[in-house]
Amino acid sequence: MVEPLLELRGVNKSFGVVHVLHDVDFAVYPGQVTALVGDNGAGKSTLVKIIAGIYGRDSGEYHFDGKAVEVHGPRDVAALGVEVVYQDLALCDNLDIVENMFLGREETTRLGLDEVTMETRARETLASLSVRTVKSVRQSVASLSGGQRQTVAIAKAVLWNSKVVLLDEPTAALGVAQTRQVLDLVRRLADRGLGVVLISHNMGDVLEVADRITALYLGRVAADVPAKDLTHSQIVELITAGRSGDLGIADPATATV
């Protein structure tokens, strides 16, 4: 069995009195797509933001490449090679595509920002992802469609030779063709050897691209199993009831928020 690239152990997180994550174990393997599924409010986005270093965790360990690491913010996580594409896309509407892709990590020369390098690399990355729908890399992000924004956000994550990419509901707002493109992209990232985490509500998408499935139920891990061992209806049961056959939380009725 391959070692996980990124692993959380026993993570708890509360917002005030609301206990959102309970002793969550979560692992991401290189070259695999791990689907993180769960109902609305199950805590998926919160887990992603903890991995991203946006939220601190109340308890639990953060391991990367087999070693425990301390992360104190988005910068530390990015330095590990972990990139996140957020559900609420983190793009600045007033900046153009290149500026967004390099935000916070701008290339510079002695004379200031190195627009030449940045524009060239942005264009190369978009081309390597076979993005065809964007007219100009100097277009402001405000002028892009939902699918194009999603593509820019993913391209931004890929630009950095990252090792782990997390995508929080990347296809939720997309049409059929754009969803197809994004799923192909997700598969291609994993085939490059990256650890990919995909959050999605679409079971078809999940079963198509995922290698592993981790199901969250009210902030608890209900199952963490290879995708091929699960059927569509089993996943739905895990999501809605926290149990399916002998899989799942022992007694979901006692699980409270």
Place this chain on the structure above:
Amino acid sequence: MTAHTDTASAPAPASSGFDNDNRQAATIGDAARDYVNRLRGGDMGLLPAILGLVALLVIFASLNDRFLTTYNMANLVIQASSIIVLAMGIVFVLLLGEIDLSAGVAGGACATITALMLIDYDWTWWMATLAGVAFGAVIGLAIGSLVSFLGIPSFVVTLAFFLGLQAVPLRLIGSGGSLRFNDPVLRGMSIKNVPVTAGWIAAIVIVVAFAALSLWRYRSLSAKGLVHAPIGLVVIKIAVLAAVVLGLTALLSANRAPNPDLFDISGVPWVAPVVIALLLFWTFVLTKTRFGRHLYAVGGNAEAARRAGINVQRVRIMAFVICTSMAALAGLLSASYTGKVSPGSGGGNVLLYAVAAAVIGGTSLFGGRGRAIDAVIGGLVIATISNGLGLLNQAAYINFVVTGGVLLLAASVDAISRRRRSSAGV
């Protein structure tokens, strides 16, 4: 500055991948169409301010024949300088969607410090200036920290500072008093002129440098296949800049003394190179440095900036520090013009003028959009209104009403263009 090529012609063939995207609006016609599209989308740029400035010049020239004299034009430039410098500082906080209501009186307090250093401690002009600017920076640090760390809305923090800072000159000068401001260098900024020959040399250097830089940029961008503006547009920009710079220099190099046989008043006032240097410096910071990029990012989407690893609090504090430091310079320029600092310096409509200047120039009150040049054009508009109305011998209240109206108009244009931008998605 980025060349926008959004609307250029045919879409790339489906099989071609991304490397066939548009790099250039091929002709000036395309570039003009781009611009019209941006206008429709609500991105006004400098155009309304420039048109407004021309309209004001025409109106005041037709109402009063002393208005367009070179003597008055030079006067207008000097009056505009302190508004412009303050507005340039205000642009930084507006970029973040914040406001600094105390910047005007902070300038007055800083000028008081500088004047005291000059008079009571015999400091040289640049040390006294540094003291004033340092005082401004400390005020900005305090405001920025309160806004950033405690999360108090900036208009509340700066309203408190607006009240509190008026105590500084009142305490140091005493009510009814004033400090003379007659250091040869500092006072000279407003009442002395650059020697005519030096003025011409500087003007030509500016034009040549701008032309060389623009053409070099055009060549290197097009050679590397990066997005760039069409050559026609580059040439037009150079021509416009040359016309403005050389024209103004010619105007100000003539002897403008009301009594030309007795006196010789000619040359560009020293405030002009001061303003130009600040303009170049801040334009560089805003467009060519990481800090500048981060300012726009925080103003556009603070959460996205935070997730990108930008230290949003530091950026916010720096914006206030820059704003108040520039306010200190503006206070000095204003004292230089009047020759004194009094407890009322920087009060009244000084701040309103500066905010209006920035917004008229095209800086958005909602954050994320603004440039240093906005302050220059907007400041000239405001100074023209105040200078022109002054010549017409209107009662002071008219000035307040007109300036307030202009600010409201500019803010409305800003709000409407923002709505159109979000619906047109440009």
